[in-house]
Amino acid sequence: xxxxxxxxxxxxxxxxxxxxxxxxxxxxxxxxxxxxxxxxxxxxxxxxxxxxxxxxxxxxxxxxxxxxxxxxxxxxxxxxxxxxxxxxxxxxxxxxxxxxxxxxxxxxxxxxxxxxxxxxxxxxxxxxxxxxxxxxxxxxxxxxxxxxxxxxxxxxxxxxxxxxxxxxxxxxxxxxxxxxxxxxxxxxxxxxxxxxxxxxxxxxxxxxxxxxxxxxxxxxxxxxxxxxxxxxxxxxxxxxxxxxxxxxxxxxxxxxxxxxxxxxxxxxxxxxxxxxxxxxxxxxxxxxxxxxxxxxxxxxxxxxxxxxxxxxxxxxxxxxxxxxxxxxxxxxxxxxxxxxxxxxxxxxxxxxxxxxxxxxxxxxxxxxxxxxxxxxxxxxxxxxxxxxxxxxxxxxxxxxxxxxxxxxxxxxxxxxxxxxxxxxxxxxxxxxxxxxxxxxxxxxxxxxxxxxxxxxxxxxxxxxxxxxxxxxxxxxxxxxxxxxxxxxxxxxxx
Amino acid sequence: xxxxxxxxxxxxxxxxxxxxxxxxxxxxxxxxxxxxxxxxxxxxxxxxxxxxxxxxxxxxxxxxxxxxxxxxxxxxxxxxxxxxxxxxxxxxxxxxxxxxxxxxxxxxxxxxxxxxxxxxxxxxxxxxxxxxxxxxxxxxxxxxxxxxxxxxxxxxxxxxxxxxxxxxxxxxxxxxxxxxxxxxxxxxxxxxxxxxxxxxxxxxxxxxxxxxxxxxxxxxxxxxxxxxxxxxxxxxxxxxxxxxxxxxxxxx
Ligand code: SF4
Numbered sequence: 001x002x003x004x005x006x007x008x009x010x011x012x013x014x015x016x017x018x019x020x021x022x023x024x025x026x027x028x029x030x031x032x033x034x035x036x037x038x039x040x041x042x043x044x045x046x047x048x049x050x051x052x053x054x055x056x057x058x059x060x061x062x063x064x065x066x067x068x069x070x071x072x073x074x075x076x077x078x079x080x081x082x083x084x085x086x087x088x089x090x091x092x093x094x095x096x097x098x099x100x101x102x103x104x105x106x107x108x109x110x111x112x113x114x115x116x117x118x119x120x121x122x123x124x125x126x127x128x129x130x131x132x133x134x135x136x137x138x139x140x141x142x143x144x145x146x147x148x149x150x151x152x153x154x155x156x157x158x159x160x161x162x163x164x165x166x167x168x169x170x171x172x173x174x175x176x177x178x179x180x181x182x183x184x185x186x187x188x189x190x191x192x193x194x195x196x197x198x199x200x201x202x203x204x205x206x207x208x209x210x211x212x213x214x215x216x217x218x219x220x221x222x223x224x225x226x227x228x229x230x231x232x233x234x235x236x237x238x239x240x241x242x243x244x245x246x247x248x249x250x251x252x253x254x255x256x257x258x259x260x261x262x263x264x265x266x267x268x269x270x271x272x273x274x275x276x277x278x279x280x281x282x283x284x285x286x287x288x289x290x291x292x293x294x295x296x297x298x299x300x301x302x303x304x305x306x307x308x309x310x311x312x313x314x315x316x317x318x319x320x321x322x323x324x325x326x327x328x329x330x331x332x333x334x335x336x337x338x339x340x341x342x343x344x345x346x347x348x349x350x351x352x353x354x355x356x357x358x359x360x361x362x363x364x365x366x367x368x369x370x371x372x373x374x375x376x377x378x379x380x381x382x383x384x385x386x387x388x389x390x391x392x393x394x395x396x397x398x399x400x401x402x403x404x405x406x407x408x409x410x411x412x413x414x415x416x417x418x419x420x421x422x423x424x425x426x427x428x429x430x431x432x433x434x435x436x437x438x439x440x441x442x443x444x445x446x447x448x449x450x451x452x453x454x455x456x457x458x459x460x461x462x463x464x465x466x467x468x469x470x471x472x473x474x475x476x477x478x479x480x481x482x483x484x485x486x487x488x489x490x491x492x493x494x
Numbered sequence: 495x496x497x498x499x500x501x502x503x504x505x506x507x508x509x510x511x512x513x514x515x516x517x518x519x520x521x522x523x524x525x526x527x528x529x530x531x532x533x534x535x536x537x538x539x540x541x542x543x544x545x546x547x548x549x550x551x552x553x554x555x556x557x558x559x560x561x562x563x564x565x566x567x568x569x570x571x572x573x574x575x576x577x578x579x580x581x582x583x584x585x586x587x588x589x590x591x592x593x594x595x596x597x598x599x600x601x602x603x604x605x606x607x608x609x610x611x612x613x614x615x616x617x618x619x620x621x622x623x624x625x626x627x628x629x630x631x632x633x634x635x636x637x638x639x640x641x642x643x644x645x646x647x648x649x650x651x652x653x654x655x656x657x658x659x660x661x662x663x664x665x666x667x668x669x670x671x672x673x674x675x676x677x678x679x680x681x682x683x684x685x686x687x688x689x690x691x692x693x694x695x696x697x698x699x700x701x702x703x704x705x706x707x708x709x710x711x712x713x714x715x716x717x718x719x720x721x722x723x724x725x726x727x728x729x730x731x732x733x734x735x736x737x738x739x740x741x742x743x744x745x746x
Contacts, residue, residue: 044623048720050729407600
């Protein structure tokens with residue numbers, strides 16, 4: 001028997017490439033014995049690679065019977081193996097949580113014996129946490145493709161967030177690199193989750209991309225097919241996809257019972273297969289539209305094997321590309337862009353040197369300059385250097401009085417970018433002429449400096465883009481601190 | 495015009511605001527301890543009066559807004575040296591503008607206050623994540639279990655009571671102490687309620703059973719989770735300023 005310390009090392013090592021660490025999306029006060037979740041998400045530490053540590057991100061087991069080419073834990077890889085006992089991991093989570101090391105648990109897993117065998121053990125671990133320890137902290141559970149609908153449903157009732165990894169942007173790549181993971185086994189649980197959330201009217205889409213749209217409308221499932229080839233996917237019902245009926249709806253479920261209140265996410269590996277950025281962005285757009293994903297995460301492929309199907313072990317992970325893709329993802333989710341606007345057939349790859357929003361603006365320079373005091377909110381959001389917070393502020397402020405160029409900085413606009421694309425009360429402050437080449441050069445110089453400071457994932461952007469009032473929602477929504485001052489008396493400041 | 499001096503409490507500050515309106519106009523408001531007499535204006539020491547303070551408190555809530563009242567209090571907790579005067583200007587403007595004041599982002603008075611608030615909020619948010627508890631043996635195990643959680647912090651701003659609510663809710667089952675080492679005081683909490691009192695860490699009890707083990711497990715986890723190919727210390731330090739590191743288990 002390995003000690004918990006050895007297991008922790010092996011199983012954290014196997015989980016570290018998973019990118020999603022955010023604990024946000026569900027606000028809950030402590031109704032059990034221990035634990036609450038903050039809607040804004042809390043980072044507890046930052047590892048040496050600069051990534052936020054919020055959840056205990058760990059594999060339940062790495063004794064995998066599958067053999068996905070891109071994976072450190074594939075059956076044929078020569079690595080140390082371990083599995084937790086449900087009790088052991090529950091205890092570890094609680095002890096970490098009490099000490100405020102973590103915000104909750106992010107439990108992923110390899111396939112030990114079979115998907116159902118593993119899922120059942122995961123279920124008993126989080127059931128222990130919720131029911132025995134009364135744990136109210138955040139739980140994100142990965143769903144293994146091929147798991148039975150009943151177990152998935154039970155896990156959904158215990159966890160805050162579920163995710164099924166899409167893994168690769170197209171069916172071809174999936175067949176080639178992860179032959180045991182059939183697309184239908186990936187989509188069936190995704191679909192079941194979306195369907196359950198729909199039934200319970202709990203669906204929340206990603207960012208603002210469903211503004212003015214019916215979030216419950218069906219999406220288009222054709223994206224796993226190569227572009228142009230439009231293969232029918234039937235009526236897209238779950239039965240069609242899995243050949244197996246949906247879990248029977250249980251009778252008399254309690255009203256309080258919530259299914260994955262923080263929704264579902266997925267993750268895609270970037271750079272292990274030859275897809276273009278355009279295909280990747282289109283696939284994510286479709287995932288958002290079809291399954292109402294909260295997030296689609298990207299993970300730059302870090303070479304872990306000698307497989308001839310994959311980039312050689314000496315290839316550097318495409319971090320810059322991953323970063324630009326996340327920026328493109330932001331444009332999809334919060335700025336009202338469509339995948340086709342971000343990248344078209346002529347430009348299938350993102351410019352690694354420029355923010356995709358700037359690239360878009362330079363390609364569409366005829367739409368600029370925009371008059372800050374006139375254009376609509378949707379148009380404001382398209383101006384490089386104007387974020388969601390500052391766009392809203394501009395709209396509020398200009399009702400009171402016309403906005404001058406000097407006000408922009410205080411409003412939160414990144415003036416050194418925005419100036420090339422705007423006029424303020426008719427005045428253009430971007431330089432001699434609005435010429436794409438000139439602007440591009442100016443931008444590149446600025447980006448050069450910025451790039452050195454870039455975070456490697458996008459969780460920080462999340463807080464930078466949120467309106468200040470929401471960002472600190474947990475502070476603002478707390479019981480009035482002054483009332484506390486009067487009620488629960490401060491004994492002494494001495 | 496006169497400089498008002500107060501005792502450092504929020505009520506004391508509000509009393510000064512009261513006098514600004516119902517007595518002589520204030521040229522400035524300062525903590526008694528920090529005050530350096532100026533030649534330009536005289537100064538007056540104010541005795542805190544609960545009644546006068548509540549008058550101002552309620553006026554702010556009614557005539558400006560509840561959110562601004564909370565904002566004012568959060569800014570009051572900041573360590574900004576000019577906070578009282580920034581707040582006085584804000585309150586005065588607020589009585590003119592009403593609840594719309596927080597939208598005037600480009601007004602320098604509003605901007606200054608919002609910037610202070612932002613700093614307090616950002617630290618509050620940070621400390622919620624960076625606070626580390628140690629399980630200590632409870633010397634009086636009759637009450638609630640045999641362990642007590644202890645955490646020491648050295649925040650720039652006086653945010654103890656803001657985070658107290660957060661942890662009191664989260665750790666309902668564990669009695670705990672959060673010790674602000676800079677200000678020699680601590681939150682004492684049990685079963686969801688808490689109070690603040692003066693505190694020094696002279697006679698802390700010994701580590702509870704398992705504390706060492708969980709510290710080692712956490713350190714192992716912390717070291718393992720970093721991806722070697724992506725090591726980026728400047729990024730790490732930017733999110734987690736080095737001044738906070740000495741109270742973090744993972745660096746001890
Ligand atoms: S199923 Fe595939 S990706 Fe998952 S652990 Fe096994 S080999 Fe790795």
